[in-house]
Amino acid sequence: MSTANQTDDGETRRDFLHLTAGALGAVGVGVFAWPFIDSLNPAADTLAMSTIEVDLSPVEEGESITVVWRGKPVFIRHRTPKEIESAQKIAVADLRDSEADQDRVQKAQWLIMVGICTHLGCVPLGQRKTEPKGDFGGWFCPCHGSHYDISGRIRKGPAPKNLAVPQYNFIDDTTVRIG
């Protein structure tokens, strides 16, 4: 350790060189880590699968379908005028996650949302006629008892948020592109 003792005073040039080398090494390792981390992000073929087009024409009023988008279930419900009315008349201010029904749909009869409970990621029941729909006539998550209304908003139970609405747009009256 003969060199370490001398560095306390003076010898700025060596210090500077050491600092430069250390900084270069640290930055080099840091930058080198990025490709490894980025490689874990979705690959190009996965990203290419991230939009789907759905033909809505066979879905009758009062029926629901589930489609797979990015490996997740998407609930599409063709709502009846009665359901739309009940969804719209709720006082928004009273809701845990205040959101008007109009802000959750592009066309009132088509409710499109990701069918994953915002609590811990289970798939709520209520798509089929035989399944329980919870206390508010929408969906019910059996894992921890979250109740969603016919607009997919959380009304009771532990979930913090309404069911998420994915990005989508209508290509024509009966075809929707999700993603």
Added chain:
Amino acid sequence: MGSGERVTFKNPVVSWIDERLPVFSLMHKEYRAFPTPKNFNYLWNFGAIASVMLILMIVTGIVLAMHYTPHADMAFGSVEHIMRDVNWGWMLRYLHMNGAAFFFVAVYIHMFRGMYYGSYKKPRELLWILGVVIFLLMMATAFMGYTLPWSQMGGWAATVITNLFSAVPIFGDDIVSLLWGGFSVDNPTLNRFFSLHYVLPFVIFAVVFLHVWALHVSGSNNPLGIEPKGPQDTLPFHPYYTMKDTFGLAVFLLLYVVVTFWFPNIFAHPDHFVEYNPLQTPPHIVPEWYFLPFYAILRAITFDIAIPFGNVLFLIAALGATLYAYFSAGRVRKFLWLCIVADIFALALLSFSPHFVLEAKLGGVIAMFGSVGLLVLLPWLDTHPVRSARFRPRYRFFLWLFVIATIVLGYVGAQLPEGIWVKLGQLCTAYYFGFFLVILPWLSRTEKALPLPKSISDAVLKGVVVLFAVISFSTPVLAEGGEHSHEAQHVESQEWSFRGPFGTYDREALRRGYTVYQNVCSACHSMNLVSYRNLSDLGYSPEQVKAIAAEYSVMDGPDDEGEMFERPALPRDPFTNPYPNRKAAIYANNGSYPPDMSLLAKARHGGADYIYGLLTGYGDAPHGKDLMQGQYWNAVMTGNVIAMAPPLSEGMVSYEDGSPETLDQYARDVSHFLTWAAEPHMEARKYTGVKVFIFLLVFAIVMYGVKKKTWADVH
């Protein structure tokens, strides 16, 4: 480990931890204060370099394994998925692929260093043996990694190497089917190779730990081969050798980066880019360059070795060993000798024929494994009291001859086993074994060493640069060696915009080339690894890509009623296949399979030049050469006979950009397009390479300054 003296640390957290688990004391003792001879030359860098390469291989390997699928049907595709779709996947794979080669370069130099300076001699025998164990594990790991892409080369290398074990008498076939997990190299083989390829590097890591531990017990050897006499002969490991090793590492990595980013496939054979087909062996199987010397030794034994009266000889040997056991002292020694007796006796029974013959096949296998196994015995074959070749001129001469013989063996290993290569291989094999078994014991007794200096003096750099240059330049030669041996026809080199260190693709040529593929080639040739979305790389807009895709239809389903249905292709779909399956393609083409074109430019020697040459190489067969129906004469095709009718003719595809609609232009454009299809990230690769190279260059220069400053008070 924890029994040593502890160091006091100022930092209270460090001190608290160190009192309970003295890792900091350990690091201080082994990597900071560790007394190291002060006269190392640059050959002593390669241990550290090899450790860094091992870590790099493990890190890239772990990430690659996250994207790879070890299934016979999907492995090849998943490797191409890594090369094409995974973010930075091409870079990780090329780093891994070429990292293996550079790991071996570092280890071979490290081993040469050990041999040149006698680092295997007492008290470092076990240190050396642990090194040989690492080398063996590396060979096993590298071989299994070679198989994983499930290419023609990998699959057939696995077949050939596992078949080595069929040479074992009596149990051979059972051992081989045990290795395969079936009756041929297939999915079970791939699965176990993947499992072992993943775990063995960690075993290597553990043995490296033992190797370093043993080193830190005996201390390092040095170029003079004499032990340090006291503190005046040594320096603390840090900062002297940490700085020197880092500088050396930066220079080594510069070479590695040049190969990885500009010549990533220099060590790869075209058959790496064709999926494994268990029904068709490629004409020339070569292992990776770092196995070539051993491969040449395997092939050098072309003759049966007859042992007259083998059984009698064995019985005599068994009797002699029994007597020796009887008169030797100690129970353990007696027991060991009796074990040997039993072995020899068993051999005698096995060889119960008047002329026991060691078949060429088994002989070759024994020679190959023996050539590596001999390294274990090195400390006892060379018992000369002087370590360093610097003071042993005769040993030095024969050692350099050994290096030359090994490099020649490497070259021979890449050639077809014909003519002069067989004889040359046998000659060098004889020298290889002669060096260990005759020359070393003989020199140990007779060589008079030069006078040794009293203590360690300054290091001399001489010769090291030369050696590094020899090895780093001979490896590409070895890699290239295989290519010359069976290059069927001369392919003329053309001008391409993608050539050179900064070359890029010409987008217009790519689009024209795609038009040619679309209108002509795609009638028979599939391109399964390219999707319509990739066309945006050629400069097509998203709308154009969508429109192009929509011209094709793909089978999808099942729909809600369980029926399959046809729909227009989407950008995400791969190029549609002209035939429903391989057999249909073969049937429709008179028994010849039109190869998938995705990787064609990499799967043929000469790449774009070859494809261009083939497309423009049709002509009339010379006199005396009869062609059957459905065969055509081609100047570039192997054997000059091709089953594909001349595909291009003047004016058959119309270009929108006004380029000449000639056969020559079509051929040029489609070759350009196929080169892109095989290596879509080439531009990103070169561009990244420039950045990495500049960074490492600056780092190396700064480290050189640091190293010089650090050493200023020693020199």
